[in-house]
Amino acid sequence: MTDQKRKIPVEEDNYTHNINRNNERSLDRRGFMKTLVGAAGVFAVASLPWGTLAAKELMGLSDKEYPHKKIVDVKDIAVGDSVEFYFPSEHDSAVLIRLEQNKYVAYQNACTHLRCPVYWVKEKHTMVCPCHKGKFDVNTGAPTAGPPRRPLPGIVVEVKDEAVYAVRVKRYEA
Amino acid sequence: MKRSFVGVILLCAILLMNIVFLQLLVHQYYFENYVAVLTYMGIMFLLFPLALWIYKKEKYKGDHSHEKE
Ligand code: FES
Numbered sequence: 247m248t249d250q251k252r253k254i255p256v257e258e259d260n261y262t263h264n265i266n267r268n269n270e271r272s273l274d275r276r277g278f279m280k281t282l283v284g285a286a287g288v289f290a291v292a293s294l295p296w297g298t299l300a301a302k303e304l305m306g307l308s309d310k311e312y313p314h315k316k317i318v319d320v321k322d323i324a325v326g327d328s329v330e331f332y333f334p335s336e337h338d339s340a341v342l343i344r345l346e347q348n349k350y351v352a353y354q355n356a357c358t359h360l361r362c363p364v365y366w367v368k369e370k371h372t373m374v375c376p377c378h379k380g381k382f383d384v385n386t387g388a389p390t391a392g393p394p395r396r397p398l399p400g401i402v403v404e405v406k407d408e409a410v411y412a413v414r415v416k417r418y419e420a
Numbered sequence: 421m422k423r424s425f426v427g428v429i430l431l432c433a434i435l436l437m438n439i440v441f442l443q444l445l446v447h448q449y450y451f452e453n454y455v456a457v458l459t460y461m462g463i464m465f466l467l468f469p470l471a472l473w474i475y476k477k478e479k480y481k482g483d484h485s486h487e488k489e
Contacts, residue, residue, distance in 0.1 A: 275425075275427075275428060276479055278428060279427050279428060279431050279474075279475050279478065279479070280475065282428075282431035282432065282434070282435055282471065282475075283431065283468075283471045283472055283474075283475045285435055285438065286431075286434055286435065286438055286467050286468045286470075286471035286472075287468050287471075289435075289438035289439075289442055289464055289467070289468075290438075290464045290465050290467065290468040292442060293441075293442055293445055293460065293461045293464040293465070294461070296445055296446060296449050296457055296461065297445075297457060297458055297461035299449065300449060300454035300457035300458055300461075301454070301458060303452070303454050304454045304455070304458070395451070396450070396451060396452065
């Protein structure tokens with residue numbers, strides 16, 4: 247008798263008897279899985295711009311040649327001294343250091359931590375960032391102390407006609 | 421009704437891996453290890469079809485309404 251009562255009448259005016267409510271929960275789970283798959287897709291797409299930029303760097307498209315720029319005359323820079331200059335644009339400050347008679351190194355001197363200007367301390371034979379006491383190796387530009395984690399970008403220099411020229415910005419090689 | 425959560429758990433694991441690898445990818449970009457960036461991007465792109473495959477496989481698990489009909 248109770249069974250009889252519970253039975254859903256299949257009549258012409260019943261438009262809901264085909265909805266299977268037992269399925270609701272399993273559809274929930276399925277919907278959740280769908281969302282997760284969608285998230286995986288979004289993550290894949292999100293990694294795309296980084297990948298393209300990386301590929302661009304690898305193909306050396308950013309390794310641009312800038313017009314050579316004269317930094318200083320050789321007679322104006324003593325061994326162990328440094329001069330500041332701007333390369334490649336006048337907003338990129340850089341520093342040239344004469345380590346030995348014929349050895350020059352140059353770096354863009356915006357600190358790789360928070361872009362304070364890094365300067366050369368002759369007595370300590372190291373490059374120092376005044377902001378948070380970051381230090382950089384003068385031969386490689388690699389950070390040796392303090393918060394910076396990336397090396398300073400090196401600049402290739404060339405000595406020609408008794409003057410030092412900036413040629414291009416080096417790509418960082420890991 | 422018995423439900424299967426294997427798919428849900430696996431997909432959650434994939435989501436976790438997505439988060440971890442994206443984080444690593446962005447860091448490696450700033451560390452200028454571009455080859456590593458491309459590797460991580462490859463992993464990210466493999467995770468998506470993997471997720472899709474798991475979803476397709478697990479879609480009807482634990483759903484017995486189809487068996488009855
Ligand atoms: S800005 Fe150079 S150490 Fe913080």
